[in-house]
Amino acid sequence: MRWNTFRPFPANRVFLRVFGVFGSLLLAMAVLYGALMVPLQRDSLLKVLYSQASTVSRSIIQASSDAMLTDDFGFVVEHNLQVLQNNKSIQSVLIVPRRGTAISITTTGWEMLESDKAPIQPGDYENESFGIRQIPGTASTYRYITPIRFSGVSWGVMRIDFDTSDYLANINEMIRQIVLISLLSILIILPVGYFFALWLTRPIAIISNAASRVANGDLDAHVDVPRADEIGDLSRSFNQMVDALAENRQRLENVNLDLEIKVAERTQALDELNRTLDQRVRDEIAKRKEQEQLLIHQSRLAAMGEMIGAIAHQWRQPLNALSLVLQNIALQFEMGRLDQESMKRLKDKGEVMVMRMSTTIDDFRNFFKPNKTAKLFDLDTALRNAADLLDGLLRNHNISVSIQSEPGIQILGFGNEFSQVVLNILGNAKDALIAHHPAQPSIHIKVAQTAQHIEIRFEDNGGGMDETTLNKIFEPYFTTKEEGKGTGIGLYMSKMIIQNSMHGQLRAENIPGGACFRVTLPIHAAEEATAETDRTSAVPPAPTF
């Protein structure tokens, strides 16, 4: 769209409005100017007339004062004839004394009147009176009447009529000039306003037209407004905007095309997914169950391994003693000193050993036997029994265990499972102490009770854990131990037991020189069953193998 596409009367609304407002303002200003100026000028001219009348009257009275006081009316007539001759705007002067004859002087002559027959009387005018009067037979007249006083005493009254033709001519001339100026201004300013409005609105119309084309999808619409102002900037910005729109539209079309292809692919994949989703869900559930079974199995195996290890360790001493009994039997037999009494004493001794070994198996089997229902158990007893099970192993590594607890703290839950948790934590601490080799390896078990919770802290000086280990310590199959020495299941199962079975929490944190596993159990369970004490629950269950 070209700038030089000239139309003398563009039909766009902006032009019409701008031009209309411009013209209306102009006309309003002209009318307002006239409406204000004419009364102002009229008042101003009236003031001039008043000033002139006042001055003339004072001049006449001053010049004629002596003559008036001495009844020298000849002088009064002479003087006023001179005044009228020298001042063409004065039509007449009427002087009416309180006594004597009145004198009326006009431009064509003068006459003497009887005072009582004069048209004005001194007593009627204590103050000056003035204004434009319409006198029959004449044009409008400015009449000024003033009392004549000498030393405060009234002498008479004087009336001066002024010709208003100059005044009217000035008014008419002023109105004519105002009209002329207004018309001239309109004649000058209207074309200026026309070209101004055209100059202002035509580029707007061009841009508006182009914008409409763009709005209708024609991105080839460009404007050419070669101006170095904001409108020129606007046109250039508009062109840039249109170019950017075209580019973006092309880009959008490409993106849309890609999206359509991807949507088609995804739709196809989704259809396929929908078709196989049920099967996959079933597969995942089955896999999950299989993993859980595997985990349970592994947990059992681990427990069995631990139990077997513990049994083996417990059996080591009675087996040695039993071996010594057997060696004594053989030795005494070779030496011929195996008599009835010795045989019985050695047999009883061997039976004691075998009974101890059998008791050990029962102890372990009871300890690992899962509880079927939640029961109250004594926390202190449970902690000490679990520690006793590992006592031999810990002592072999010079690991000391201290328990700061008070008897009588009852916990509602599954005692054997809690014991498994304690065993797992102690076993984990034992492994860390063995790996870290502190000078005095130790494990401290501390029980603290608050109004709402019971907190059991297992603190060791085994060096603690790094950040990664600390974050993953309770994840299943996570272990830092060598291949074959750790399953990565113990702490995971411990956390599950504390959270799910006992509604508590198990956390791990580093402390100076080691690690701390913190078990927090709700105390309400203990309060609810204070009276119910099941000491047998603290007894380690029989192994479930």
Next chain:
Amino acid sequence: MTSKHVRAWLAVVLLAISAGGLHAEPPPPMAIGFYTPVIRDIPRKDVEVSLRFWIEEMARSMKLTYKPVRFYDDFASLRRDFLDGEINFMVATAMGIVQYVPASAIADGFSGYKLADDHLVLVVRRESGIRTPADLAGKRVGLLDGDELSHIYLETLLMQAKGKLDWSRLGPISYEQRSSKLTHRLFFGQDDAALINRSGYEAALALNPQIGQKLQILDDYSFKSRSPHIGLFSTSISPEHRELIIQGGLSLNDTVRGQQVLEIYHADRMVRTPVSDLEPYWELLKTHRALKAASVTKRDKR
């Protein structure tokens, strides 16, 4: 003297200046003297401004040389400068000229002329009972201030009526600059009789017809003359130059420009003013002197 007379004389002066430029040989610079009682009805400043304006305009158009117009309040100075050649054209009262200027020093001139007679008339209040100059005894009389003619004519009337000059037999004498003022004094009863220029009286009468009801002119005792003022050349200017300038002045009657000038000065036409126009004044002066001499003789005989 009325304003119309004065304007007529101003026209004369201007025309004299313009006419001088027409002579083959350059005339001497025009040097005009103006006796101010001639212009008693017009403000002197107005006369000076208008006269200079017209002289300058005429001088530029006709390449005429001139001296500034001189105004004289006393006739002795006017006479001196006229006789000494400082001025070579004068506009003055006819009575003043016959009294103070030798006839041998004056030559014909020209001036604006009003067709109606402009005599010096004796006006009286009807109620005063004055019918002849003899009735002026004990009456208040008004005269034009500084007017030689009024003074000499009143003395002549009184001497003719009573045979001798006795001012003491008159009432108070008032002097006014203008005839209209004297008329008004008569009208309002401040004077009983006055010597007034007829034009002035008639002008006042035109403004107020009531004046005619109270005042009357004693025509039998009027002084008949062509005009109370006159413009005359000095004999120091050659007759050829005088005639050339006079003809130039008279030619204003036939030109539009001239009519405009006459209109401004309220003159009806431009006329030659010969020295013979002074005859009535010479006669009056001669009679006055004779009566005065006789009056003195009678007084001495007593």
